[in-house]
Amino acid sequence: QVHLVESGGGLVQAGGSLRLSCAAPGRTFSRYAMGWFRQTPGKEREFVAAISWSGGNIYYANSVKGRFTISRDNAKNTVYLQMNSLKPEDTAVYYCAARSTYFGSSDQTDYDYWGQGTQVTVSS
Helix, strand or coil, X not given: CCCCEEECCEEEECCCCEEEEEECCCCCCCCCEEEEEEECCCCCCXXXXXXXXXXXXXXXXXXXXXXXXEEEEHHHCEEEEEECCCCHHHCEEEEEEEECCCCCCCCHHXXXXXXXXXXXXXXX
């Protein structure tokens, strides 16, 4: 069992930045690919970004490409999502997820473990 804890959400104005963190306390997750997803009320959870074990393979949704950056620090058992140039449409609950394979995935059903989510609200 992998317990994931997200932090860093909050309220920010359009054009601002936030950095989300996802920690796996007490676990070595260097053998887990990690992903970020987001969800708004009444909508399906959507893919945001994914990163492989080593950080060498990274994928982004087209909607965030060029604005968001996913990274990981395996020594700290933490994955990050740096979000710049935020837009009101980025408002959502953001979830991190882990899968016990090398490559990340844009398909949420490929992930084995999920965090509880952190709210990001971007005001116009």
